[in-house]
Amino acid sequence: MTRSLKWRLITLFCLLIAGCVGILSIFLSNHLENSYMDNLQSRLIQEVTLFSRVVPEYITESPDSFDAGVKKLGASLDIRLTVIALDGQVLADSLQLPSEMENHSTRIEFIDALASGIGISIHPSASLGYEMLYVATLVKSGQDVLAVARVALPVEEVYAAVREVDRTILLGAVISILAAGLLAVWVAASVTRPVKELTAISRRIAQGQMDTIQIDVSGKGEMEELAKAFRLMTERLRDSIKAVSSERDHLSAVLERMGDGIFLLDREGSINLLNHASERIFKLEAGGVIGHSFVEAIRDHEINAVFERAKSSGKQEMGFVELTAGKRFLGIIATPLVSQSGYLVLVQDLSELRRLEKVRRDFVANISHELRTPITSLKLLTETLQEGAASDPDVAAGFIDKIHLEVDKLAQLVTELSDLSAIESGQAVLNLQPGDIRTAIKLAAERLSPQAERAGIILGVELPETLPRVRLDENRVEQVLVNLVHNAIKFTPKGGKIKIGVRTQSQTLVVYVTDSGIGIPEDDLTRVFERFYKVDKSRSGGGTGLGLAISKHIVQAHGGSIWAESVYGKGATFSFSLPLA
Structure with missing residues (x-):
């Protein structure tokens, strides 16, 4: 797991301080040790120089007297003094008996003194067993070299002093590191606090909590500038998201609708x-x-x-x-x-558009057909009259009756087209009043009963004793019933039955006309209410083909609906509903 920025800063800061303090401590310790050694060495050089000047006065005495004098001088100076013959034999020593000491011809300080006049060396004393600093120089009488004088002091005191200073430096280093650590914690906290605050704000932005964010980040200088930039970025991002969301909502609404x-x-x-x-x-x-x-x-x-x-x-x-x-x-x-x-x-x-295009084509074809037949008949009748039939009164009278019949058909077609156009455009105003539909049903049945009798069809009406009232225009509803019953008579063979009935369904009153006629093919059920649409087998049945279309629009103007149900060859049922008053 990656450590936080705060602890990385603290660790880096402490390591940096510890490294600097450590390097400084090592430098001070070495410098102090070197200073002590240099001072000690300078002192011993002075001491050995003075000692080398005293030795010629006593070296001529007896060995015991000479050794005793050296011991006395060494004790007074609190320093080890040694006189070495040129062959390495110890002549006198302030701490040991010369006879008990080994030959010093191999000592470094002795060799360097003979070679260059002075020799310096640090090594353990063979007789004393601890490390000492030795400085040796030549003892001369005029130009003659009589012996080598050597002074020595233990270096352990130097090391002890250095260790004491090292402990002091180490304690100071530890205190410095601890103080630096506390300072690092404070600095890191002050640096990372705004970063943490911005990080928390970024998380809330990522979670979509844009509207509730208030950017108030602590910090000065660069952090303050960063907070300002972040605040500006957030405001622009909020505006952009709102714009995108609005566009998305608009697009989504358009797509869904x-x-x-x-x-x-x-x-x-x-x-x-x-x-x-x-x-x-x-x-x-x-x-x-x-x-x-x-x-x-x-x-x-x-x-x-x-x-x-x-x-x-x-x-x-x-x-x-x-x-x-x-x-x-x-x-x-x-x-x-x-x-x-x-x-x-x-x-x-495009199914509906295609269907409407087909309806339009069929309408043009049908109206052309409906107009062509009477117009052709009129043309033939008038031509026949022009060719001489007008001179025969009986023949002329028959032709004129036929002309009247064809003109009536044309007038009926024009009237029904006008009615249909007025109803579809909303120009035909209905006189809607709460009423009982029985009257319209009885009137329609009475008008078409003679026609049904001539066709050998039984026309019956079945009504319940009580019926709810509906809002209707009686004349228009009667027109619908006449069209439906007339349509049933045309397509019901002799000996068939037609029934007009009523039932309530939910909040509507449903009126139906059922016949035992030839029925309607399934593919034609959805089109029987189109203008001029006729089932193929009924082409010879007469009529304009507008009655059902007019009926549909009258019912829809009442706020109801009309539909047809049929099993081909087993009759059909035409129904329409009217809202209750």
């Missing part, structure tokens, strides 16, 4: 996003297809081919696909995104 399907794909063709329209069109669930390939989700290679073309060309590609035996017609637009970072696939359900 679009009727067209949207797929957002990555470079490889995997789905990153889709809207509700896409789920509805392809019967998908977003959670089950996110991350899956486009073709795997939609399971249609024609649609995927449009995407593959856009992927290969790097340009927008379009295509149309017909699904489920012509019942669904889709437009596909695949567009590469900026820098080829992905693809946008737009799926438009």
Whole structure:
């Protein structure tokens, strides 16, 4: 685990101080030791110089007297004095008997003194057993060298003094390091506190808590500038996030409310996003297809081919696909995104537009057909009259009656078209009043009973004793019932039955007209309320083909709905609902 910045700073600071103090302590200790040794050496050089000047006066005495004098002088000076003959034999020593001492011809200080006039050496004393500093020089009488004079002092005192100073330096170093450590803790805390505060703020920003952040970071100098920069960055980031969030919400609202399907794909063709329209069109669930390939989700290679073309060309590609035996017609637009970072696939359900286009074409064809027949008849009748039939009164009268009949058909067609146009455009004003629907049902049944009798059809009405009141325009509702019953009479063979009934359903009153006629094919059920639409087998049944379309718009103007149910060959039921008053 990585240590925090605070402890790394403290450790580095303490190591730096300890290193500096350690180096300084070593330097001071060595310098002190060298100073002590230099001072001691200078003293011994002076001592040996003085001693070498005294020796010639006593060296001529007897060996015992000479040795005794040296011992006495050494005791007074508190220093070891030694006189060595040129052959290395000890002549006198202030601490030992010369006879008991070994030959000193191999001593370094003795050799250096003979060679250069003075010799200095530190080594353990063979007779005393501890280390001493020796300084030797020549004893001369005129130009003659008589012997070598040597003085010595134990260096242990120097070492003891140095060790004492070292202990003092070590204690000072420890105190310095501790003080430096405390200072380092304070400095590191003051340096890292703003960093910790900014780190905590950064974590809250990363967690999305932008609106609740108040940046008040302690610190001066660079830290204060850093806090100001961080505060400015946070404010700009907050504004940017709000702008992005707003744009995202707008985009999300647009995508969710679009009727067209949207797929957002990555470079490889995997789905990153889709809207509700896409789920509805392809019967998908977003959670089950996110991350899956486009073709795997939609399971249609024609649609995927449009995407593959856009992927290969790097340009927008379009295509149309017909699904489920012509019942669904889709437009596909695949567009590469900026820098080829992905693809946008737009799926438009054009089924309704295609259906409306077909309705328009059928309307034009049907109205042309409906107008062509009476116009053709009128043209033939008038031409026949012009060619001489007008001279025969009986023939002319029959032709004029036929002309009147065709003109009535044209007038009925024009009237129904006008009514339909007025109802669809909202120009036809309904007189809606709370009332009982029985009256409209009885009037419609009475008007069409003679026609049903001539066709050999039984027309019956079944009404409950009590019915809830509804808001209706009686004349318009009667018109709807007349159209429905008249339609049932046309498509019910002789001996069939037609029944008008009523039932309540939730908050509506449902009126239905059931017949035992030829029925309606399933594919035509959704289109029977279109203008001029006729089931093929009923082409010869007469009528304009506008009655059911007018009925649909009248019912919708009442706030209700109308529908047809049928099993082909077993009759049909037309129903419409009206809201209760």
